[in-house]
Structures are given as C-alpha cells and as structure tokens.
Amino acid sequence: MSTLPSQKAQSDVVAVNAPAFGLRQYLTCLKGVMVREGLRFVNQRERFISSLVRPLVWLLIFAAGFRQVLGVSIIPPYKTYVLYEVYITPGLCGMILLFSGMQSSLSMVYDREMGNMRTLLVSPFPRWYLLVSKLIAGVTVSIAQVYVFLFVAYFFGIKMPPLGYLFVLPALFLAGLMLCALGMFLSSVIKQLENFSGVMNFVIFPMYFASPALYPLWRVQQSSPILYKICQFNPFTYAVELIRFALYEQVDWLSLAVVVGCTLLFLAGAIIAYDPSRGLMNRKQDTGGNA
Amino acid sequence: MQHVKTDGNGGVAALEVAAVSYSYGSKRALSDVSFAIAPASFTVLLGLNGAGKTTLFSLISRLYSTRNGTIRIFGNDVARASGEALRRLGIVFQARTLDLDLSVYQNLSYHASLHGIGARQARQRIDTLLKQMDMGDRLHDKARSLSGGQMRRIEIARALLHEPPLLLLDEATVGLDIQSRAGILATIRKLVATEGIGVLWATHLIDEVEDGDQVVVLREGRLVAAGKVTDVVKSTGTKTLRDAFSRLSGLDSRQITDIEP
Incomplete structure (x- = not known):
C-alpha cells in the first residue's frame, strides 16, 4: 500500500494541535448538549404546551370526575386522608417524565433519520459520555416541565410541604434519568420514526396504567392479583413512589434501589446499543447514503 | 502539541485504510480496501452509487465499527484511539445534518x-x-x-x-446547481493549498476531478485503482479519466455523468 503523495510542498513535520481533553472541555461538551436540547424544546412550542396541558387535563378534569369513585385510604407517605387530586399529583409528575423520556427517544430516532445524530456520534468525546450528556440534558428539560406543572397545580390548591419541592428534585432527576435511559435504549432498537407509535401503545400506556400513578396498588391487588404482580415488576411504579415520598420529605428506599438499578441497567443497554463495535446500530443499514 | 511526521514518502499518512472489509448481514459492502492519503493533498474517492463510499466514510468516522482491517488518522487507530483520531477529522456527510x-x-x-x-x-x-x-x-x-x-x-x-488536518466530504455537491458545486469545490481546493488540509472528496461526478488530483476508485466495494489521474488513465490503457472510470466501473463511457441527472 503506497501513500498518495502530497500536493503541497511542506516541511517534514506537521504540527497537529491536540492537547488532551480536560474537565473544562468535558463540561463545555455537556453544556453544549444541554443548550441544544433546551433550544429544541423552546423552539417546539407545541411540545411545551402539550407537556403542560396533558397532566393538567388529568388533574383538573379526570381527577375531579373520579374523586368520588376512587377514594384513597391513609397510606404512606400520607398521614391523613388526601384528596384524589393530591394523590395523583406525584403520578402526573412521573407521567411528565415518562412522556418526556420517550419524547427524547423520539428525538433520537428523528435525529438519526435526519442525520443530526451523526454530528453527536462523531465527536471525539467517549460515546458513553455523549449519551450521558444527552440524557442529563433531556432530564433537565423534563424536570423544568415538572416544576412548571407543580407551580400551576399550586394555584389550583394542590400544595405540597414547602421542603418537598426541594426534596423531590433528586427524585425527579433519578426517575427522569431512568425513563430517559429507557427511551434512549428503545431509540436504538427502533429503526424508523413511524415505529414510535408502537412505543406509545406497548411501552408508555402499559407502564403508566400498570403503576400507582392513578390508583394505589392495594386497590389493584383487590381487583386483580395478576395485574398487581405486573405493577410490581414495572419500574415506573417505583419512579412514582420515589417521587411521592420525596414530595413529603421522605425516602422510599426500595423505590430508590429499584430506580437506581434500572437506570444503570437501561443506561448500560443504551451505551452498548450505541457502541459502534458492539451495538445494534451496526446492524442497521445506513439510510443516509448509498452504500 | 503533537507532532506528526509527514514526509509524503513513508511518513505518517493523513488517512490510512488497510485491508478494510465490511458487510451488512450477508451483503458485502467493502472488500479488502487499502489505500492511504498524504497530508495536504486532494484525493477523490470515485465510485458509482452503491460502490461503498458512504460505508467507508461511516467506518472512518466510527459510526460503524471496523471489524476487519485497520483505519488510522494521522497514525491514530480509529477503533483503539477513536478520540484522538476523531479530533483530527472533519466530516461533511452526504445527508444534510x-x-x-x-x-x-x-x-x-x-x-x-x-x-x-x-x-x-x-x-x-x-x-x-x-x-x-x-x-x-x-x-x-x-x-x-x-x-x-x-x-x-x-x-x-x-x-x-x-x-482538523483531515477533511472528508461525502458527495458534498449532490443536489446543488452547477454554480454552487463549482464554488464549493473551489473553496475546498483552496483549503488544501492554503491551510494544508488533507481532503478525501467522495463523488461519482467525473468532472469534479482535475488532472493533478489523486484518485481512489471503488467498484462494488472493491478498490480497483489508486494513484495520480494520469497514472490511473495510463494503467487502464485509455486516454481520458472518463474512459478509465467507465472501464473500471464496467460501464459504457456514455453512462458516466458529469453532472447529476
């Protein structure tokens, strides 16, 4: 194999300016990914409005209608009877994170189809770091949506203990990370944008309804022990409970352990799936080129 | 500051592709492709649609993993030292990104x-x-x-x-009018001359090649010729690059296009 010669006369040595990346460069990369995710969210006004309207519809219409039907007994972390609206608020926070996580999955499928994903994947930073940056960016946008929802809910009389708004932040971050990681893994499996409707039907809705987001699990157990078992295997169940307890300044350790475990599992799956040497991406024929 | 030796004759190449093969399932896209390009050179990767140009670019940029063969950018193995390799690489994909x-x-x-x-x-x-x-x-x-x-x-x-000291452009002029194509090509050639950037320009349009260029010709995933335009023309026993390319691609020269249909 011979090297095709240079066209330009030059010296024997060419300087290639490439000092190793330090912490500052890593943070610059994270900031860039977060800014882009934020700009995309702001630019997509419909996404912002629907992310707010969806939980408010559940809170103000569904909850009002079902208040009398779905009575809630005193269960931890509640110390007294609570209104149904109060009960479902943590579940609606989880719903925002769930939809947002899947939206992030959608955006990755879209990015891949449109080619934008390549600009991320050809960055010299480690692939795992790029994916984690994208996750953190997605979760940050989700958390902002949750706080806007809680702010609006406050004016409709759904008030949490003041410190709960602070305590819930790490819970939202962990739960959001888990759901975004799941979305990222799914995005590596989905080949085309059209297949995303399948995710809605087979992932989002089952996860949401087979959880304590809308009704306590003891009620589910009374009506269907099998469904109760399914709910217990649903990671979203633990995300909702983690948020619920955190809003009342408590930690549900089981939920914390499950959410952390699932986050690591889904994240590892996503990193493997997007790793060019091992992942699923390698098996897909590129749609952007000819061969 | 890292120094890379580049004497153009046995020094570190801007891009080195060694015995690279790649398949999509049972469909072979690249077979044992080897070539290298020097820094500060303009090399045209010629091939018809489906020749394997985009696959090769995906392997160089590590969108796909190289399972067989080695790709090095200024001596940095894309598989083993991907960060160092990708830092030296700029890429323009065929699809708009x-x-x-x-x-x-x-x-x-x-x-x-x-x-x-x-x-x-x-x-x-x-x-x-x-x-x-x-x-x-x-x-x-x-x-x-x-x-x-x-x-x-x-x-x-x-x-x-x-x-980056190495720039890859995959069919960068596809879908553009003649004036835009000429403008972009001139800009890139100027970069090679003034900035000393090594360029690999993938195209299927023969009129984008100049006599002084280096060419690498792919056909159905195989490298069929590499070298100076004059040498490639001579090796095929033809008189023009158009004829050489048509012979190497197994087509009638009338089927080789200057501009996009």
Whole structure:
C-alpha cells in the first residue's frame, strides 16, 4: 500500500494541535448538549404546551370526575386522608417524565433519520459520555416541565410541604434519568420514526396504567392479583413512589434501589446499543447514503 | 502539541485504510480496501452509487465499527484511539445534518462544544469561517431558511471549526446547481493549498476531478485503482479519466455523468 503523495510542498513535520481533553472541555461538551436540547424544546412550542396541558387535563378534569369513585385510604407517605387530586399529583409528575423520556427517544430516532445524530456520534468525546450528556440534558428539560406543572397545580390548591419541592428534585432527576435511559435504549432498537407509535401503545400506556400513578396498588391487588404482580415488576411504579415520598420529605428506599438499578441497567443497554463495535446500530443499514 | 511526521514518502499518512472489509448481514459492502492519503493533498474517492463510499466514510468516522482491517488518522487507530483520531477529522456527510430549527450560530456553536471548544474561541472561529464561506451575514438565520448550497457551506464551516488536518466530504455537491458545486469545490481546493488540509472528496461526478488530483476508485466495494489521474488513465490503457472510470466501473463511457441527472 503506497501513500498518495502530497500536493503541497511542506516541511517534514506537521504540527497537529491536540492537547488532551480536560474537565473544562468535558463540561463545555455537556453544556453544549444541554443548550441544544433546551433550544429544541423552546423552539417546539407545541411540545411545551402539550407537556403542560396533558397532566393538567388529568388533574383538573379526570381527577375531579373520579374523586368520588376512587377514594384513597391513609397510606404512606400520607398521614391523613388526601384528596384524589393530591394523590395523583406525584403520578402526573412521573407521567411528565415518562412522556418526556420517550419524547427524547423520539428525538433520537428523528435525529438519526435526519442525520443530526451523526454530528453527536462523531465527536471525539467517549460515546458513553455523549449519551450521558444527552440524557442529563433531556432530564433537565423534563424536570423544568415538572416544576412548571407543580407551580400551576399550586394555584389550583394542590400544595405540597414547602421542603418537598426541594426534596423531590433528586427524585425527579433519578426517575427522569431512568425513563430517559429507557427511551434512549428503545431509540436504538427502533429503526424508523413511524415505529414510535408502537412505543406509545406497548411501552408508555402499559407502564403508566400498570403503576400507582392513578390508583394505589392495594386497590389493584383487590381487583386483580395478576395485574398487581405486573405493577410490581414495572419500574415506573417505583419512579412514582420515589417521587411521592420525596414530595413529603421522605425516602422510599426500595423505590430508590429499584430506580437506581434500572437506570444503570437501561443506561448500560443504551451505551452498548450505541457502541459502534458492539451495538445494534451496526446492524442497521445506513439510510443516509448509498452504500 | 503533537507532532506528526509527514514526509509524503513513508511518513505518517493523513488517512490510512488497510485491508478494510465490511458487510451488512450477508451483503458485502467493502472488500479488502487499502489505500492511504498524504497530508495536504486532494484525493477523490470515485465510485458509482452503491460502490461503498458512504460505508467507508461511516467506518472512518466510527459510526460503524471496523471489524476487519485497520483505519488510522494521522497514525491514530480509529477503533483503539477513536478520540484522538476523531479530533483530527472533519466530516461533511452526504445527508444534510444541520438542525433546521436552530440558527446557523446555534448549529455551529453546538458542534464547537462537541469538540470541547469554549464559547469565546468558538465565536471567533465561527466568525472567521463564515466570512471564509461568504456566509458572514447569515449568522442568526435559521438553518431552514438557507438554500442547499448555503447549507453545504455551513456544514463545511462546521467541519472545519475544530481545525482538523483531515477533511472528508461525502458527495458534498449532490443536489446543488452547477454554480454552487463549482464554488464549493473551489473553496475546498483552496483549503488544501492554503491551510494544508488533507481532503478525501467522495463523488461519482467525473468532472469534479482535475488532472493533478489523486484518485481512489471503488467498484462494488472493491478498490480497483489508486494513484495520480494520469497514472490511473495510463494503467487502464485509455486516454481520458472518463474512459478509465467507465472501464473500471464496467460501464459504457456514455453512462458516466458529469453532472447529476
């Protein structure tokens, strides 16, 4: 194999300016990914409005209608009877994170189809770091949506203990990370944008309804022990409970352990799936080129 | 500051592709492809649609993993030292990769951050490159509002933001009018001459090749010729590159296009 010669006369040595990346460069990369995710969210006004309207519809219409039907007994972390609206608020926070996580999955499928994903994947930073940056960016946008929802809910009389708004932040971050990681893994499996409707039907809705987001699990157990078992295997169940307890300044350790475990599992799956040497991406024929 | 030896004759190549093969399932896309290009050179990767150009670019940029063979960028193995290799590589993909909802500046600064370039330095580079590309007045325009040729110029500016010594362009002129094509090609050739950047220019359009260029010809995933245009023409026993390319591609020379249909 011979090297095709240079066209330009030059010296024997060419300087290639490439000092190793330090912490500052890593943070610059994270900031860039977060800014882009934020700009995309702001630019997509419909996404912002629907992310707010969806939980408010559940809170103000569904909850009002079902208040009398779905009575809630005193269960931890509640110390007294609570209104149904109060009960479902943590579940609606989880719903925002769930939809947002899947939206992030959608955006990755879209990015891949449109080619934008390549600009991320050809960055010299480690692939795992790029994916984690994208996750953190997605979760940050989700958390902002949750706080806007809680702010609006406050004016409709759904008030949490003041410190709960602070305590819930790490819970939202962990739960959001888990759901975004799941979305990222799914995005590596989905080949085309059209297949995303399948995710809605087979992932989002089952996860949401087979959880304590809308009704306590003891009620589910009374009506269907099998469904109760399914709910217990649903990671979203633990995300909702983690948020619920955190809003009342408590930690549900089981939920914390499950959410952390699932986050690591889904994240590892996503990193493997997007790793060019091992992942699923390698098996897909590129749609952007000819061969 | 790392120094890479490049004497053009046995020194470290800007890009070295050694015995690379790749398959999509049972479909072989590349078979035992080997070539190397020197720094500060303009090399044309010629091949018809389906010859394996885009697959090769995906392997060089590590979108796909090289299972058979080795690819090195300035001596850095893309599989083993991907970070070091990718830092020296700028790439313009065939498919448009600008985020249409973001402005030109936002697109470029996003790319700068993906290379760890801070805001102030990024702004300086962006201003310089946009002027170089005659796009200085479009900084805050949405990418969606740009024409195809303008988008390509922005993508080239983006690929150059981190000052890579090697630039890959995959069918960069596809879908552009003749004037835009000529403008972009001239810009890239000027970069080779003035900035000393090594360029691998993938195309199936024969009129984009000049007599002084190096060419690498792919046919159905196999390398069928590599070298100076004159040498390739001579080796095929033809008189023009068009005839040489048609013979190497197994086509009638009338089927070789200068411009896109």
